[in-house]
């Protein structure tokens with residue numbers, strides 16, 4: 001099979017992914033072999049390439065927003081048949097027995113494996129996964145549309161859930177890329193009386209236009225003071241400064257949720273009285289559970305979420321990642337692998 005592999009920690013500007021031929025993976029008894037048709041491009045790949053989180057071996061096939069069709073079944077597979085369309089997300093496997101797994105917090109399992117970091121992912125023509133960690137894709141979506149739902153969508157949904165959002169309140173979104181543009185559609189559907197304020201980087205006019213088209217009540221740049229205090233903020237940016245900005249604009253008793261596996265720059269010093277007192281909270285989001293995906297995918301179909309897609313060929317993965325790093329992808333970048 002054709003695959004784009006990462007051989008070592010590198011700068012994304014050096015176009016580190018290399019097109020190679022690999023043997024087709026072989027499913028074990030509980031796994032399915034999936035012919036990949038689409039794979040979304042995620043900030044986590046930038047973190048892996050640049051070493052903020054490291055793949056557990058090299059070469060590694062990155063990519064964890066995978067859509068494809070079941071081509072072969074392990075001998076004990078019962079949930080899928082050949083030809084079924086499935087999605088694969090960031091969580092690839094969890095032990096099922098530790099205290100976290102038993103509480104449904106498999107996203108915190110010490111032994112969990114992550115797609116495209118511990119096992120080969122979706123920047124390739126084929127991949128394998130346990131049948132328990134694949135999801136049916138609602139018919140409403142094309143393969144390319146469904147791909148970003150599997151991380152940008154699912155983790156955005158988790159972040160929104162962890163914010164504790166209630167209708168009628170004010171939500172701030174810092175960064176308006178693949179995840180936030182899906183989250184705003186969920187908010188507008190489930191919490192129609194919430195106001196949503198969107199903060200992007202200076203110069204990202206396209207992101208602000210898209211935010212307004214999707215119902216943002218106000219748009220500005222990080223550093224701006226919005227027309228009202230935020231009851232909740234979700235920070236999707238790769239930088240630390242936006243955490244302090246969100247806290248500065250936060251209402252008393254509010255919560256900032258940080259949706260990032262790593263930050264590229266530190267969070268600036270937080271003066272306690274100014275940024276944290278009055279019961280302000282900070283919560284990070286770590287990974288996803290199967291439940292997040294199982295709940296979000298049908299909801300996305302019910303809402304008729306329309307992911308904005310910028311399409312690339314498998315061979316163009318480096319270029320897609322460079323554009324992502326520069327904040328230049330409108331909506332979500334997706335590799336078309338057919």
Ligand SMILES: [Zn+2]
Pocket residue numbers: 042043044064090151152
């Ligand atoms: Zn991701």
Ligand SMILES: [Zn+2]
Pocket residue numbers: 094095096097098099100101106109110111112
């Ligand atoms: Zn576990």
